[in-house]
Amino acid sequence: MKLFKTLAVSAAVALASTSGVATAGTLQDVKARGELNCVVTTGVAGFGAPNDAGRWEGFDVDFCRATAAAVLGDPNKVKFVPTTGKTRFTVLNSGEGDLLYRNTTITMSRDADLKLTFLGVNYYDGQGFMVPKALGVTSAKQLDGASICIQTGTTTELNLADYFRANNMSYEPVTIETNEEGQVNYLAGRCDVYTTDASGLASTRSSFDNPNAHIILPEIISKEPLGPAVRQGDDEWADVARWVLNMLIEAEEFGVTQGNVKGHAAKAGDNPSINRMVGTEGDFGSMIGLDKQWAVRALSAVGNYGEIFERNIGVNTPLGLARGLNAQWTEGGILYSPPLR
Amino acid sequence: MSTEQSYAPGEHPDMAPPSTEVGIIGWVRHNLFSSTTNIVITVLTMYFLYIIIPPMLNWLFLDAVFVADSRDDCRAIARAAGEELGACWAFIGKRFEIFVYGFYPVEERWRVNISFIMMLAALVPVLFDNVPYRKHALWFSLIAPFVIGWLLIGGMGLTPVSTDKFGGFMLTLTIGVTGIVGSLPIGIALALGRQSHMPALRMVCVAFIEFIRGVPLITLLFVASTMLNYFLPPGTTFDLLLRVLIMVTLFSSAYIAEVIRGGLQAIPKGQIEAADSMGLKYWQSMRLIILPQALKISIPGIVNTFIGLYKDTTLVIIIGLFDPLGMGRASLADTKWQGLSTEIYVFVAIFFFVSCFSMARYSLYLEKKLHTGH
Numbered sequence: 001m002k003l004f005k006t007l008a009v010s011a012a013v014a015l016a017s018t019s020g021v022a023t024a025g026t027l028q029d030v031k032a033r034g035e036l037n038c039v040v041t042t043g044v045a046g047f048g049a050p051n052d053a054g055r056w057e058g059f060d061v062d063f064c065r066a067t068a069a070a071v072l073g074d075p076n077k078v079k080f081v082p083t084t085g086k087t088r089f090t091v092l093n094s095g096e097g098d099l100l101y102r103n104t105t106i107t108m109s110r111d112a113d114l115k116l117t118f119l120g121v122n123y124y125d126g127q128g129f130m131v132p133k134a135l136g137v138t139s140a141k142q143l144d145g146a147s148i149c150i151q152t153g154t155t156t157e158l159n160l161a162d163y164f165r166a167n168n169m170s171y172e173p174v175t176i177e178t179n180e181e182g183q184v185n186y187l188a189g190r191c192d193v194y195t196t197d198a199s200g201l202a203s204t205r206s207s208f209d210n211p212n213a214h215i216i217l218p219e220i221i222s223k224e225p226l227g228p229a230v231r232q233g234d235d236e237w238a239d240v241a242r243w244v245l246n247m248l249i250e251a252e253e254f255g256v257t258q259g260n261v262k263g264h265a266a267k268a269g270d271n272p273s274i275n276r277m278v279g280t281e282g283d284f285g286s287m288i289g290l291d292k293q294w295a296v297r298a299l300s301a302v303g304n305y306g307e308i309f310e311r312n313i314g315v316n317t318p319l320g321l322a323r324g325l326n327a328q329w330t331e332g333g334i335l336y337s338p339p340l341r
Numbered sequence: 342m343s344t345e346q347s348y349a350p351g352e353h354p355d356m357a358p359p360s361t362e363v364g365i366i367g368w369v370r371h372n373l374f375s376s377t378t379n380i381v382i383t384v385l386t387m388y389f390l391y392i393i394i395p396p397m398l399n400w401l402f403l404d405a406v407f408v409a410d411s412r413d414d415c416r417a418i419a420r421a422a423g424e425e426l427g428a429c430w431a432f433i434g435k436r437f438e439i440f441v442y443g444f445y446p447v448e449e450r451w452r453v454n455i456s457f458i459m460m461l462a463a464l465v466p467v468l469f470d471n472v473p474y475r476k477h478a479l480w481f482s483l484i485a486p487f488v489i490g491w492l493l494i495g496g497m498g499l500t501p502v503s504t505d506k507f508g509g510f511m512l513t514l515t516i517g518v519t520g521i522v523g524s525l526p527i528g529i530a531l532a533l534g535r536q537s538h539m540p541a542l543r544m545v546c547v548a549f550i551e552f553i554r555g556v557p558l559i560t561l562l563f564v565a566s567t568m569l570n571y572f573l574p575p576g577t578t579f580d581l582l583l584r585v586l587i588m589v590t591l592f593s594s595a596y597i598a599e600v601i602r603g604g605l606q607a608i609p610k611g612q613i614e615a616a617d618s619m620g621l622k623y624w625q626s627m628r629l630i631i632l633p634q635a636l637k638i639s640i641p642g643i644v645n646t647f648i649g650l651y652k653d654t655t656l657v658i659i660i661g662l663f664d665p666l667g668m669g670r671a672s673l674a675d676t677k678w679q680g681l682s683t684e685i686y687v688f689v690a691i692f693f694f695v696s697c698f699s700m701a702r703y704s705l706y707l708e709k710k711l712h713t714g715h
Contacts, residue, residue: 043674054439207679318676
């Protein structure tokens, strides 16, 4: 009898504790858990990979850390959930992850059909082709009949099919799972052409023993706006993640950096936009369920958009990507964050 | 031809065999150049070895760089020494710790080390029966898994470490050893259940075995990692590694059951009838007569399944756990080391070969030891 009672009580407690979590939104879940589950890649150079000490680093990874810093106050309270191109959406939708930052192209079908909510663009990319210089090819139009290494489960696979159909050409696909596999296959000559996002091509080429023996063709055959996503139906959480992204972009526009953000936060300055961001004017954090210091924490953890870019994929890194489209709108790019006001 | 004999009849001295029949020359003549076919094969093999081995040695050792900070560094060092670019083992060296421990916190890694030693110590009395004090040691083997579990996961005085921090070799060993230890008893039970005279029990066992064998492991893992959340009440968290352990164990137990069924069917019916006529109960006859013989026959098949299971642990990458292979692939995405895939694959291959080859040798030892036939 006594055993029965104990069992009943513990079952009730267990039920209460799980259902308590279940009814709240993702923001409350994350706060209660004290950890942000961020869905990332199993490894894309510059965008996300563990370093020599096993710490996750990369462009997308830093956005995860910024979000964790804003919500939980600590950029290290992130649990990275590595996924492949095929499993990423399932993992997010099943609730194993709270936020997806994984070189993911925003498309209508993913937004509507896969029940995701995209939050904005953190990298504007486009699909290109790389070929060995020795082939003598100078344009993608000359690729009729070529064998092409292509990652499965990605938009690049579909773009490729569209492009070749539109130009009345044929190709032989050599399907691969990861970028690294593509690299090996391409170098071994199992495909004539390697196609993926231009950023990926640049990073892949930079790792070759002889990068100059390969050229990236001038044609960019698609728009690949890469951005974060959350599950559909939790607008409160979507707002949090969206405004962390917007804030990081706007911080660059106004020159708020990892180094000077504490100074800006110490006392109100002349620029009201900066004041609103660092919480010395108005209370914008509370609108998304956070406190006034949310942006200060995120910026001191990883810096603004430009700093994240330069640290992970910029011209001084092995990837050596120029800002290009990803420059601020004031500097010839198309990064244009809605204002924090 | 001399007609003179310098020794008495019947006293012929032992003469040394011709030098072409003994020693290295004899061996070579008999084994490598005994016929035209053999000569051709030998020459061709020598030629291939000549083509393959020197570049391999150069790549593996002579031109290899063992200490460097990045791939560019490796290239620079090789260039400075005026060598071709060989393997860049510095990559493995720098990342050795995360290959072994995964993301396990640095200050807690001693717990993994102790667990590993305990695991070896617990396995010895189970695997070999000529160990001194084996009876007492077996008690230790029984308790060890629980202590190891506590050490690895923490709690009760130790800092808790969540299982998503597991990775590398320790993850492979955790999944492999748990799967092997768990699936053998379950497999035996299933095999016996499948032969049972009770229809309900038999049907349950057959359904389980056929279902598990009909579905690829990767599907089961995927179901365990993501689909399960759709069925469980929202908010329930159920440790990912635990799900994997359960799935892997169930998966290989179905295969083990079929291997053992093969062994059971090889036992002549007379054995069971003899046991019955002695008045032995079902479990007694199984334990004393049938299973010892059936398991002995099944050893190669069982070990085969275990080796397969051990290698299948690399599939956990699909659910976001980094075994050595997954960790290696992720490492290749580090901009510092990009493109060094051969080094990674060679390194991981050596690890798996050592593990699987030891299992194979142990099974041979066991077969020899249990060989009581005629």
